Amino acid sequence: SYVLTQPPSVSVAPRETARMSCGGDDIADKGVHWYLQKPGEAPVMVLSYDRDRPSGVPERFSGSSSGNTATLTISGVEAGDEAVYYCQVWDISSDRVVFGGGTKLTVL
């Protein structure tokens, strides 16, 4: 079965740039979607199809995907960006939705 691998944690100082990876076989061939989840709340989509921002998501959030790694980048990190970030794909070969394990972003 298809597996998405995310680092458990990433820490950055305010106003710095956070980069969170999502690894999977030939992930660049799939559309990767990203969600953030704050404690006690439901997930919220922040990117779809690698790099498309839904309405209301700040331009500070961007994404890319190449080879076996997709990356979510947050520029000018703010305290309010602290959350767990999940990546997700639909694996067409297995017809399965797959979520990564999540990366906890800590703003120092």
Add this chain to the structure above:
Amino acid sequence: VQLVQSGGDLVQPGGALRLSCSASGFTFSRYAMHWVRQSPEKGLEYVAYISSDGGSTFYGDSVQGRFTISRDNSNNILYFQLSNLRTDDSAVYYCVKDGMEAYGDYTFDHWGQGTLVTVSS
């Protein structure tokens, strides 16, 4: 868009429960819908899909044959019937709207607030 969930509860193993999700703020009948659950043990886990017209459904392996997804497009409500519940079904269950009309594309652009299902004796 609003997805307001209800129905979570404490239930014994082998029991049953029905979850509901009342949708507003969009044309419910045009969009596929999903249920996703989350537990500390398994993280986010995809469990079920239904097409916009209700004619197509899909279930994750762990719930196939025990859970049933359905929808009432006249009243803008999504349902999830949980049967033969097991302790490992304990989780927060989320009602999720697909980002694409009709059959959807498994992009989850809006989530309900979640409802807790606890299976324990």
